[in-house]
Amino acid sequence: MTWKGRNMTNETRLQRGHRQLDRIDGAGGQAVIAALADIAPDFATYLLEFPFGDIYSRDGLGLREREIATIAALAAMGHAQPQLKVHIRAGLNVGLTRDEIVEVLMQMAVYAGFPAALNGLFAAREVFAEAPA
Template identity: 40%
Template sequence: MTERFRRGVARQQELGGAGPRRRAYDALADVAPDLSRLAVEFAYGDIHSRPGLDAAQRELVILGALITTGGVEPQLEAHIGSALAAGLAPRAVVEAIMQAIPYAGFPRVFAAMAIARRVFDDRNLLPLQ
């Protein structure tokens, strides 16, 4: 296990563990066994662990990127959970998703909000206060 991988796993643990990410990684292990290692090393060990932004700020950036990309529902679900674990309030997550309307459009924002609702419901955070 490389130092980059250890650093990435530690960062994932800070953000609530691998959870939904692990399912995505495991689903492709028979086709691309190195893919999850590379994702952990690069995305979490190298990029997410950099100084300059705290974990909550990074998760806001990631949410915006995922919403505008579209078609990345498992990643969006995982990062909404990570945003909550990083200390963002559910209302802040909702506002971040709403902020994407002018840039990503209503369909992608509605899809993202439905995923956020599911994450909030799974964590017994509904109704939002």
């Protein structure tokens, strides 16, 4: 059952967040959470609950569409290279093709400028080199 786009289940926000993070980022996402354990464990909880437990768990968009939007936003911001790489990997994990990711990044040249698109494409190249084809 949903209410205003939100999944209404017996899962807590934290449980939903863990489940979504595993679906989207797999081991890479869990590594980010683990890396926060010694410096900001509360922030790790917030990260799981809000973006993944609340927003990524809404019914309105699928994970592919959410990652397209996230990749575009991070590329347009231009200063989010580590997070952009995380979400390019996530895009691959949820079924985006390399060509689709490249097209999203090229689209950013129109709205965010050539430097943002270029930096995004270089980030994608690094991720693609690490990921199996």
